[in-house]
Amino acid sequence: MPRIAILDREKCKPEKCSLECQRFCPGVRVGEETIVLDEEEIPLISEELCTGCGICVHKCPFEAINIINLPEELEGRCIHRYGPNRFALYELPIPRYGKVTGLVGRNGIGKTTALNLLSGEFTPNLGGEEPASGADLNEFFKGSELQAYFSEIGEVNISYKPQRIANLPSVVKGKVGELLTSIDERGKSGELIRELDLEEVKNHKVENLSGGELQRLGIAAAVAKEADLYYFDEPSSHLDIYQRLNAARVIRRLAKGDKAVIIVEHDLAALDYMCDYVHVMYGTPSAYGVVSEPRGVRVGINTFLNGYLKEENIRFRDESIRFETRAPKKAREVGVPLFDFPKLMKRFKGFKLEVQEGKVFAGEIVGIVGPNAIGKTTFVRMLAGDLKPTQGEIEKELEVAYKPQYPKFDGKGTVRNYLKSHLPEFNQDVKVEVLEPLGVDELLEADTTALSGGQRQRVEISRCLGQPADLYLLDEPSAYLDVEQRLSMARALSRIIDDREATAFVVDHDVLTIDYLSNRLLVFHGEPGRKGATRGPLEMREGMNSFLQEVGITFRRDPHTGRPRVNKPGSRMDREQKEQGEYYYTG
CATH class of the missing domain: 3.30.70.20 (Alpha-Beta Plaits)
Structure with missing residues (x-):
């Protein structure tokens, strides 16, 4: 063995x-x-x-x-190892020309490493200390589709959208439109600006873009290049649901003809919408990862949710992940509201947000949904005290804990010291209730400057939830988290809100996460970048229908797992659900 x-x-x-x-x-x-x-x-x-x-x-x-x-089947199948007693990757995904292939799995098991190897960022060492020679790779992959791939890797053009788009402003300078025109090898810059909703920012400097705008710029830049192979690492992060599907259509269209596309993605709805095939990746985070054989996209995603690879006879998760198909029962409004927020208005240059008055109750979580640039973060920052309303005043005597959209760490040091300096109590209760469910207990000795995007996110969520508070505000907590981490975060938050009789507002673009943790929804609508307004908080069925009707998207349910799948616009299911007014729930 x-x-x-x-x-x-x-x-x-x-x-x-x-x-x-x-x-x-x-x-x-x-x-x-x-x-x-x-x-x-x-x-x-x-x-x-x-x-x-x-x-x-x-x-x-x-x-x-x-x-x-390890399983016996992995003997001699190590593709790359970072050194003695370090992470090892077994097998690789297979690029297929004319197809979009997805990678799905937990964080830290080698998805980005696989893309780096396929893109030629570095050469596989086959578990040894030195990069493998061409002859070694030819012998290792003999008889497989990857044999031809690695024999031609120096002769094919590759375009790669990396995971971390926050570093983009330090790499490229100038205005968005000028930048895309300068790198446009396919004559698609104008089309991409329209399809990826970059019209409003095409004259903005790259360093002034938001996370969602940087993500769309990164996708556009990768698509604009003339290449044979396109790789996208987590393209949906910080995008709203409408932008995710627009990006999915742009990426999907690349594969028509002789292009090969590989996607790493944690949004299962977007992955399902984009891909033809899926490789499930399993293993132990930061220890080893294994790339399974390719499966059709529906079967592959369901296999991942089931946690069992039937053909390989490998169980990589103790429990299957299932989704509810019915709307939850109406939230019970018991007693005096924990917090009343008044009618508010906030003006910026060229933008106005109007918030209708509302109330929230102890023990409930209110999900906040809506397009990007519609005022969701502005509303949360007003509740947190970071922004002062132009009209209206928030009067509250509540303790507030706030997790901002983009985690920032002040100075160097270990995660342990960072959390100790920000939490009034760093005890066993915090460890059991927050750190262990989020896997942050395993990061305590890590340096904050060396954390990945997902690790930074989990540390910041832990800092927020570890504080004793009445009102918890979390802005995009699912960004860079894998599917299992998102569900663990949702469970931890729900337990804390219930046990402490507190309340929470959660802004997120992952529909599954919002559905999983929310009791009610606050729906934002309007004209992105110009004006925003609120509806609610509404009951879940009404809120989901209001939100999805606004963007014109319906979801059907997979019969085996209950997971939502995006209906193709104009399809029979799409038309029927719109006629019934049921955009998400089917029961």
């Missing part, structure tokens, strides 16, 4: 321990070099000598070691 030993170098603190891993290792005790120290005095575990007893795993005071027994 193949076995790998993983040492998390961020967690490992040899200067603060007694090297228990080495002292208690049975192999070391009988004179074998099962665990030695490298030139940096970091333990190095020999996978050939390790017996898999697990003593080092349990003895390590910093929980930095993981010994994993």
Whole structure:
């Protein structure tokens, strides 16, 4: 049975321990070099000598070691490894010309690594210390579709939209329209500006764009290039549902003809809408990842939700993920409202937001939905005290905890120190209620400057939920989180709101997340970038219908998992549901 030993170098603190891993290792005790120290005095575990007893795993005071027994089928199938006792990727997705292929799986199991390998960002080392030669790759992939791919990789043009679009302003300068025109190799810049809703910002400088605008610019820039292969890493982050589907149509159209497209995406509705095939990825985050065989998009997504690969006979999750098809019962308005917000108005240059008065009750979560640039973040910032209304005044004697749209960390240091400095109490209750469900307990010794987008998001959600408060405000908490992390976040928030008899407003663009956690909806409508207004809070059925009718989108339900699937505009299901006035719920 193949076995790998993983040492998390961020967690490992040899200067603060007694090297228990080495002292208690049975192999070391009988004179074998099962665990030695490298030139940096970091333990190095020999996978050939390790017996898999697990003593080092349990003895390590910093929980930095993981010994994993892999399926026999993975023997000799390592595509790339970042070094001894570091992350390993097994198998690769297959680019198919004329098709869109999706990758779905948890964060930290190699999806971005797979794209980097396929795009030529770096060369596979096949588990060794040096990049593999062309002859080695040819022999390794002999008889597979990837054999021809790697033999021609230097001869094909590749366009790559990376995950982190926040870095874009530091790489490119100038105005949006001028930038797209300068890199446009397909004569599509004008068309892309219209389809990706960039008309309003085409004369804006890149450094002044919002996260959603940067994302759409990144997609447009990747599509404008003349390439054979197109790779998109999380293209829907920070986009509203209408923008996501517009982006999906643009990406989908690329595959017509002789182009190959691969997408990494956590929004299952967008993934379903874009793709022909899906590779499910499984493994242990930060330890190893495995790319499964390709499946048709519906079967692939359902397989991921079920947590079981039938053909491979591998279960990678204990429980299946299921979605409710019926609207929840109406929220009970019991007693005196916890918080009344008055009629508010906020003016900016060229934009006006009008908020109708409303009330929220203890123990409920109000989801906030609507297009981008319609005033959702402005409303939340007014509640948080970050913005003063132009008209109206928020009178409240409530403790408020706020998670902003874009997490920012002040200074360097560990996650532990960051949370301790921001939470009045950093105790076992916080660990059990917040850190463990969000997986942040495993990041406590990590440096805040080295966190990925998803890790930063989870740390900031933990900082918000770890505070004792009456009103919790979370702006786009699902961005950069995978499907399982989104559901874990929703469960943790629901428990906290219920136990503390508090209330929460949650802004998000993932319809599944909003549906999963909300008791009622506050719906924003209007003209993005010019004026916004609110309806509600409304009951879930009324709120979803109001919101989706505004954008003209209906969802049907998968018969096996209950997950919502976007109906094609004008299809029979789309027409029937619009006639019935049921845009989301079917029961």
